[in-house]
Structure formats: structure tokens, C-alpha cells
Amino acid sequence: MTKDEIEPLFTRADGSYLCARWGRPLAPVVFGVEDATLATFKGALEAVCQMAGHEIAETDPELGANLMVFFFRDWQELLGVPNLDRLIEGLAPLVDRLEAAEANQYRVFRFDEAGAIRASFVFLKMDDQLSAVPAETLALSQVVQTMLLWSDTAFRDRSALGQLGDGRVVLRPEIAALIRAAYDPVMPAVAQDPSHALRLAARLAAAPPPA
Structure with a gap:
């Protein structure tokens, strides 16, 4: 994900940026x-x-x-x-x-x-x-939306979850990677400057591909 894709996920309807873990x-x-x-x-x-x-x-x-x-x-x-x-x-x-x-x-x-x-x-x-x-879908959706303080408009147009070919519902890989990046110990626990999205994007770019 790029900075321009990440920033809206933590930019509230009033235009303020806030990400907290x-x-x-x-x-x-x-x-x-x-x-x-x-x-x-x-x-x-x-x-x-x-x-x-x-x-x-x-x-x-x-x-x-x-x-x-x-x-x-x-x-x-x-x-x-x-x-x-x-x-x-x-x-x-x-x-x-x-x-x-x-x-x-x-x-x-x-x-x-x-x-x-x-x-x-x-x-x-x-x-x-x-x-x-389904209970599995509801549980995963709520956990994901509770792990970070997302924007009040995040996931309004597209869910954080996706569906595999066999019908299983899973967390979208890019959202999973974003959560991991936000919980990286070198990242701040809370950020109110949009430059934080750039730091998240850099960590995503540097992360090894999933096994």
C-alpha cells in the first residue's frame, strides 16, 4: 500500500489524522x-x-x-x-x-x-x-476494527476482509500487513501527523513477502 492509500484509513471525516494502537x-x-x-x-x-x-x-x-x-x-x-x-x-x-x-x-x-x-x-x-x-466473519471484522483506531470512514467503501476461492473469509493481506507495520516497536503508539502514513508505507515496502 502507498501513502495515498494508507492515509485515508486514518483520516477522519473532519480532516484530522489519527492512528493509535x-x-x-x-x-x-x-x-x-x-x-x-x-x-x-x-x-x-x-x-x-x-x-x-x-x-x-x-x-x-x-x-x-x-x-x-x-x-x-x-x-x-x-x-x-x-x-x-x-x-x-x-x-x-x-x-x-x-x-x-x-x-x-x-x-x-x-x-x-x-x-x-x-x-x-x-x-x-x-x-x-x-x-x-457468519460468526467467523463477524468476529474477525470486529477484531480488526478494534486493533487500531481507524478513521470513522475507513472500510466504508471496501471491507477489511476478503473471500478466498474456497469461500473462506480472511483478512485482506494488505490490511494485515498494515496492522503489523503499525504495531512495529519502532513506530509510535499514537500519531496525529499524516507523515505517519508515509512511515507505514515505508515499512510495508521493506517487509518481506508472507511465507
């Missing part, structure tokens, strides 16, 4: 799914973290769990989750906005003092559209 190991917890779906989600998370060279932990010493994923049928269900309003400021107005927009997914990020991701909350309303998506 996790600054700590991920400690996930998933609510509202059966064990099989839970295993699928954790499998996708492990695969993407291994690819990125990032760690997964049983618990976060500060938060306990720092990646919380909620599956539900109605946005109003969130208002009944104990203490969620303490974690998500303005939860009730947010629920009203998401209902009005007929949204079926939403992600909230929290950042540490350096600007790296310290926590993320993923909300998935399982309407007819999301319910029709």
Missing part, C-alpha cells in the same frame, strides 16, 4: 453469546494479535477487562447493564442516538496519557443484517 495487552470479555461464538471471537482475537505481535492477557491490572464486547437484540438492553453508565459517559443519550440512526454496531475507545488505546467497548445489535453474517 493498543498500549497494553488485551484482556477481553464477551457478553451475550453462546460458548461456540465466544470461542470463535477469542480465536479471531488470538490470530490477529499473534499476527500483530501483540499480547493477550487474562486480566488487565487496572481495569480487569479492557476489551468488552456486548451482543444484544435491542439498544435499550444496554441501559440495564450494571455500572455500564459509569464506563460509558452519556450512555442514555448515546443509546437514543444509535436507535434513531438505526445503527447495529458501535465502538467506544478509551486512551491512556500517551494517547494509546487503553480500553475499547464494542456494541453489536444483532438485527437481521448482523444475524445473517
